Amino acid sequence: MATDSGDGTTGKHVAGDARKRRPLWQETILLLVVALALAVVLKAFFVQAFYIPSASMEPGLIKNDRILVERVSTWGGGRPQRGDVVVFDDPGGWLPPSSAGPANPLARAMADIGIYPEGGHLVKRVIGVEGDVIHCCDDQGRIEVNGQALDEDSYVKDADVVECRGPQGPGDCEWTAGPVPEGHLFVMGDNRTNSEDSSAHMCNADADCNQSPYVPVDLVVGKVFVLIWPADRFGLLHRPATFEDVPDPS
Template sequence: MDTEAQHTERDPSSDTEEGSRSARVPDDSGREGPAGPAAAEGPLESAAAEEPLESAAAEERRPGPSWRRTALVGGACVAFLLLLSHFVIQPFLIPSGSMEPTLQVGDRILVNKLAYRFGNEPARGDVVVFDGTGSFVDEQPRDNPVTGLLHDGAAALGLAEPDETDFVKRVVGTGGDRVVCCDKDGRITVNGVPVEERYVMLGDRPSSVPFDIVVPPGRLWVMGDHRSQSSDSRDHLGSAGGGMVPVDRVVGRADWIAWPFGRWSTVPGTDAFAAVPAPPAGGHGAGPHG
């Protein structure tokens, strides 16, 4: 007796018919439609497919940095730098070797414009930037105001050479001082005291031009450290100002060398005038006056 279960064979067509009947059920309207999980997932899959497209469209519509915003930020930065250079610290480009070895051609120095704003005045030994109009050069109006404005802006940022009326020199005599060149040892004397000018370019004499002057009140006698290459107060003894720079024409004190990086430092100070006394209260009674 055959005890094994008898496998009944099913007609394949019956499976197909049952699958067809189970896959299609009538909806509320009586129409047949997809049933089961497939029917539920259809609309969700469609929404999911549309989401990336909507996200991409939203990303495109999202505002990004515009050229107007960039221009506004850039303009604000430039305005800030111009205000800073006008009132606080101004960079200057050294165009000549008249202050070597202290300052070299191509140095960019930072001038402290607050150094003499609160009652302080330039002192002997200070390296100063000043407007030489009326003392070193005659005032000459610019032909093109637009070019002049652009140049002033570039010079204020240290990107161009300063005006031809701007100079950088060292203060040797202040108001009331008697400055003489030279004593029997070839040294400059201030109020009768010889000055050891170690900052002068090696090989240069303190001055090849003899002079004996008394600095008027409110003015300065200035000289370059590279005496043989400097056009300074000595060269303007015969002019209207006598080579003396008005204190109110001083832009500021050169305090730092900012560029190149290899020379990044403060401008070296000097104690050469430490022993020089104040001028006599009654003034100097002898010697020519500038």
């Protein structure tokens, strides 16, 4: 039989309330575990944080900018499209050893579970997908994809100054790449005079061809969709309209 505690509650209720309350330290640990679990799930399936490791994507993305990458567009066999800015693993020899990511053990552990911007990756813009032929350049210095010239003035650095839009390739402003192999991408940085991208890894007559300029789709982490830091430059990233005019490969 329950006894009255004198304040209108019974002994049974008091005991039950005591069992429901947890010490603050237990609640804190529980919240941390839940937060970490959510971070792991978000990283694995939805969103991951990265930072920009170099000047290769200027002027839109500057070194040490913080970005978010979404994985949803890759679900169900989805693949990056022309014009997307993507993050991908090093295909082999594209990154210097110093670009491995956070050196601080705590920051590295946080990066592993997705709550700190992660390094050791590259960020570039997709110019060509499988089957595409990319040519540099037409008589106005524009990159052509499947014969269609791209209007890149809105995102290429110093567009009104550089002679052409693809100077890293063999012969600087005169090269052709493709057809892009099945399951691969041709990528370029927006800072065309300072980007170790597909055009910079093409073979030429003066160098041995021991690497491929194409990035396997399987190495793509996801598409950059928002610049989150610094706060005064916060904004969403959109696929440039010029890529809508590119015809399918013949």
